[in-house]
Amino acid sequence: MQNVQPEMPAMRPETPEDKARRKQERRENFWYSVRDNTPLVLFVIPGVIWMLFFFYIPVFANVVAFKDFQFNPNGFIASLQSSPWVGFNNFKFLFSSNAAWLITRNTVLYNLGFISLNLIISVFFAIVMSQLRNKRLTKVYQTSMLLPYFLSWVIISYFVYAFLSPSQGLLNSLLTGNGGKAISWYNAPKYWPFILLLVGTWKGIGYNSILYFASAMGIDPTLFEAAEIDGANKWQQIKNVTIPALVPLMTLMTILAIGNIFRADFGLFYQVPQNSGSLYNVTSVLDTYIYNGLTSTGDIGMSSAAALYQSLVGFVLLMISNFIVRRIDSDSALF
Amino acid sequence: MWHKKEISTVEIRSFGRGANVFFNILVALFAISCLLPLIFIIVISLSSEHSLVTNGYQFWPSQWSTAGYEYLSKMSGQLMNALGVTVLVTVLGTAINATFTSTYAYSISRSSFKYRRFFTIFCLITMLFTPGMVANYIVMTNLLQLKDTIWALILPMAVSPFNIIVMRTFFKRQVNESIIEAARIDGASEMRIFIQIVLPLAVPGIATISLFAALGYWNDWFNALLYIQNTHLVPLQYLLMQIQSNIEMLSQNATQGAQYASGLANIPKEATQMAMVVISVAPIALSYPFFQKYFVRGLTIGGVKE
Numbered sequence: 001m002q003n004v005q006p007e008m009p010a011m012r013p014e015t016p017e018d019k020a021r022r023k024q025e026r027r028e029n030f031w032y033s034v035r036d037n038t039p040l041v042l043f044v045i046p047g048v049i050w051m052l053f054f055f056y057i058p059v060f061a062n063v064v065a066f067k068d069f070q071f072n073p074n075g076f077i078a079s080l081q082s083s084p085w086v087g088f089n090n091f092k093f094l095f096s097s098n099a100a101w102l103i104t105r106n107t108v109l110y111n112l113g114f115i116s117l118n119l120i121i122s123v124f125f126a127i128v129m130s131q132l133r134n135k136r137l138t139k140v141y142q143t144s145m146l147l148p149y150f151l152s153w154v155i156i157s158y159f160v161y162a163f164l165s166p167s168q169g170l171l172n173s174l175l176t177g178n179g180g181k182a183i184s185w186y187n188a189p190k191y192w193p194f195i196l197l198l199v200g201t202w203k204g205i206g207y208n209s210i211l212y213f214a215s216a217m218g219i220d221p222t223l224f225e226a227a228e229i230d231g232a233n234k235w236q237q238i239k240n241v242t243i244p245a246l247v248p249l250m251t252l253m254t255i256l257a258i259g260n261i262f263r264a265d266f267g268l269f270y271q272v273p274q275n276s277g278s279l280y281n282v283t284s285v286l287d288t289y290i291y292n293g294l295t296s297t298g299d300i301g302m303s304s305a306a307a308l309y310q311s312l313v314g315f316v317l318l319m320i321s322n323f324i325v326r327r328i329d330s331d332s333a334l335f
Numbered sequence: 336m337w338h339k340k341e342i343s344t345v346e347i348r349s350f351g352r353g354a355n356v357f358f359n360i361l362v363a364l365f366a367i368s369c370l371l372p373l374i375f376i377i378v379i380s381l382s383s384e385h386s387l388v389t390n391g392y393q394f395w396p397s398q399w400s401t402a403g404y405e406y407l408s409k410m411s412g413q414l415m416n417a418l419g420v421t422v423l424v425t426v427l428g429t430a431i432n433a434t435f436t437s438t439y440a441y442s443i444s445r446s447s448f449k450y451r452r453f454f455t456i457f458c459l460i461t462m463l464f465t466p467g468m469v470a471n472y473i474v475m476t477n478l479l480q481l482k483d484t485i486w487a488l489i490l491p492m493a494v495s496p497f498n499i500i501v502m503r504t505f506f507k508r509q510v511n512e513s514i515i516e517a518a519r520i521d522g523a524s525e526m527r528i529f530i531q532i533v534l535p536l537a538v539p540g541i542a543t544i545s546l547f548a549a550l551g552y553w554n555d556w557f558n559a560l561l562y563i564q565n566t567h568l569v570p571l572q573y574l575l576m577q578i579q580s581n582i583e584m585l586s587q588n589a590t591q592g593a594q595y596a597s598g599l600a601n602i603p604k605e606a607t608q609m610a611m612v613v614i615s616v617a618p619i620a621l622s623y624p625f626f627q628k629y630f631v632r633g634l635t636i637g638g639v640k641e
Contacts, residue, residue, distance in 0.1 A: 037449045039525030040442040044454050047439035050494040051461050058466030058474045069473075076478035125365070128358045133349045137359065143624050144366035147373065150619050152554035154572045157579065158612045159372035162379060168391035168605070170375075206369065210631060224348045234350060263465070266557065274579065290468050295561075300469060307467030315464050 062311070065090055065304040090305035099289060103306070107285040110196065110269075111261045115254060117201045118208050123250060125205065126212030127242055131234075142213070145206030153267025160199060160272050186276045193282055200268050211253075212246055219245045248329055259321035262286065262314040286310045373616060380404070380609035387605045403606030407614070410585075413566060413574065414611070420485070421571040421615075425552040428489045432548035435494045437541055440502030441533060446512060455503070461496045472561060487562035488570060492551055498544045505540040506533070543629050553619065571615045578608055 061076075068086045072079040094100050125145075132138045148156065163170045164185040172182040185191065219242065227237045264285035273283045286306060293303030326333040350358060379392050383400035390397060407414065442448055443455045471491070476482040481490065510533050518528045534541070559573035569577070578584050582604050623630075 033449055036447075040445060040448045041450065043438035043442040043525075043529070046435040047494050047499065048454070048457065050435065050490070051457065051496070053474060053479065054471065054491060054494075055461040055466055055496075057478065058470035059464065061470040061473050061478075062467065064469065064473060071477060075480070076474065079473070079477050125362060128362055131348055131350045131355075132359060132362070133355045134359075138362075141362050141366040143627060144369050146623070146627060146630075147369050147620065150550060150554075150623050151616060152556060152572050154554075154556050154576045154579070155612060155616055158376060158575070158609070161579070162372065162375050162392050162609075165392065168387060170392050170394075173391045173393070202369070205365070214631065219348075221348065234354065237348075271556075271576070287468070294469055294472060300473075304467070304469040307469045311465050311467050318463060 062304065062308050064300065065308040067301070069300045069304065086301070090301040091309070094302050094305045094309070099284070100306070100309075102281065103284050103286050103289045106282065107264045107287075108261055110193075110200075110264065110285065111257070113193075113197045114200055114204075115257045115261075117197060118204055118257075119250060119254060121201065122205055122208035123212050123243075123246060125209040126216050126246070127238055129209065129213050130216040130242070131238075142206070142210055145209065147206070148203040149207045151203075153265075153271040156199065156203060156267075157271040157274065160195070161274075164195075186274060187278045189279050189282045192273060192279055196268060196272065196283065199272055200265065203268075208253075212249060215246055215249050216242055251328060252325060255321045255325050259318040260314070261317060262310050264288070266291065373620065376609050376612050376616075380606050380613050382606060384603040384606055400603070400606065402603040403608075403610035406603055406607045407610045410607075413569070416567060417569050417571045417574040418614075420488070420568055421553060424485065424488045424555075424570060425549055428492060428552040429545050429549045431489065431493050432495065433541055433545045436498050436544055436548075437502055437534075437537065438529070439494070440499045441506050441529060441537075443499075444503045444506035444510070445515070458496050458499050462500075468561075475562060482562050483565045483568065485568060488555065488558050488568070489552075491558050492548070492555065495544070495548070498547065502537075502540055502544060506537060509540065510536050539629065542626075546626055546629055550619070571611075575611060575615060578611070582608060 063080070064083070066085060066087060067080070067083040068089075069083045070079065072082050129138050129141060161169070164172075166172060166182065166184045166186065169185070171185070176182050183191075185195075223241050223245075224237055227241055232240065264287045266287040269283050269285045270288050270291065273279045275288075276283075287310075290303050290307050290310070293299045293306065297303075322333055349355065375392070375394060378394055378396065379387065380403050381399055381401065382393070382396035383398040383402065386393070386397040439454070439458070443451050443458070445451065475487060475491070481487045514532060515528055518532055523531070554572060555570070556572035556576055559568075559570050560576070563569055563573065585602060585604050585607055
């Protein structure tokens with residue numbers, strides 16, 4: 001074997017011509033790359049513009065949380081310039097009021113309720129549906145259960161109203177028909193935590209259970225055969241085969257939901273109680289508070305402080321939950 | 336023979352006969368509870384105003400009537416206008432959303448695209464943080480000055496970063512880079528490659544994101560709540576919302592002819608209101624059993640990350 005020495009290029013000092021040629025080559029390469037990439041850049045441009053106006057600029061517009069913001073008809077820059085800085089005053093006002101604690105508590109507690117109810121009920125239905133003998137009937141069930149998921153909160157609030165309307169609602173008819181007293185539902189805060197949890201969970205069960213169902217149907221049937229041969233009964237099969245197979249998805253869904261625990265479904269909390277003032281103690285969440293501040297009370301400063309508070313805590317929670325997901329199962333992580 | 340084998344694998348993970356009946360009833364009860372409110376609303380819309388006023392909402396009214404729908408058909412003006420706005424926004428918005436989302440996703444799915452990483456991260460960042468309602472409102476009204484325009488109903492949902500990421504994965508899996516390379520060597524332009532080669536391969540994915548977009552636009556009332564005051568731009572869902580808080584709007588919206596025809600006093604307000612709900616639900620309720628297939632596929636479409 002002969003050792004082949006690679007021939008070293010002669011090292012000579014770079015002449016000005018070399019430099020010019022290199023520059024020329026680089027320029028040509030640059031233009032080639034631009035020519036090759038232009039159509040694909042054009043493809044992303046609409047999306048980029050949208051993200052600028054609906055994400056990147058609004059993110060910076062969050063500086064209004066540190067200003068006494070006044071709208072100036074001359075446009076955004078003028079508004080920003082004419083509004084004086086107030087430092088953390090908006091946040092001080094927000095956190096010295098009772099509202100901050102109330103809306104944070106409501107948002108987090110309701111979301112914890114939704115997370116646990118959703119998990120238990122949808123996994124239950126998913127497992128049950130995966131074991132039903134008649135597959136066609138199972139499909140019919142799934143189609144029905146998915147209906148509420150596809151409807152808007154306005155429609156759902158009409159549904160709720162049909163049952164809860166103080167004068168014509170079905171529940172009051174039943175109550176008075178049996179000798180009870182009618183309840184003015186939209187002025188009775190004590191029932192609403194239950195109603196909101198019920199309606200919110202009901203709307204999402206179809207979607208979530210289909211998600212788990214798809215996962216349960218993907219389990220290798222030989223596992224069940226093996227369990228059967230080993231003499232496992234149905235419940236033991238579910239406990240030792242089905243549920244362990246669903247655990248990764250359950251973990252992922254729960255952790256992602258915890259990352260969103262600071263975000264409430266505006267439609268559920270605004271539309272379903274019909275924005276009734278006497279229910280605010282139990283229906284006020286971060287999103288409805290921000291909306292009401294923005295529109296009716298007109299206190300943009302405090303509202304924007306609440307919005308920034310929500311976004312920042314939400315961001316931190318998302319980062320933490322993603323970090324945890326990545327530790328458990330890196331394929332399921334968001335990034 | 337094959338058929339027989341299939342059944343035997345189904346049996347292995349199925350309940351015994353007794354348990355099967357029990358759980359069937361349980362699931363059926365919940366499934367019915369999902370349909371029941373809609374059926375209830377349909378019944379109310381078909382009840383006579385007299386029975387609604389005297390007996391309240393009932394599953395079996397003392398008197399049936401189609402007066403609500405008749406009144407609705409006589410109403411022109413704002414109802415037809417709202418329906419028109421909703422249809423326009425849904426069609427235009429879905430087209431824009433599907434186009435922008437899939438072109439962006441396609442670009443960042445191409446490994447030969449030099450700025451792929453940059454634009455992927457540019458999109459991913461938008462999913463980590465929410466700018467918040469107030470900031471979006473200020474940019475929309477003060478910077479873009481789009482308050483009270485049709486664009487205020489379309490643009491906020493015109494691109495979906497999450498769907499971009501989902502579609503990127505879909506393109507990567509569905510469209511083989513070597514086909515694109517071959518087409519490029521044959522001299523096809525990027526535009527032509529996208530339209531003639533990539534799009535036909537990506538139909539299931541595009542159908543899914545279009546579906547989500549269409550549902551989102553049809554069901555949207557939030558953007559109208561924030562940005563729309565002009566009565567000519569009110570979409571159906573927002574009109575329903577306004578009627579809910581002020582049922583008298585129904586009589587204000589009636590044309591003169593309709594008012595004389597039925598007499599102001601006995602407008603079937605309750606039934607008409609519910610008839611409007613039925614009409615706004617009908618397109619979804621009638622079509623979703625058919626597109627459910629795409630929807631369920633959409634749940635798993637972005638499941639594989641690369």
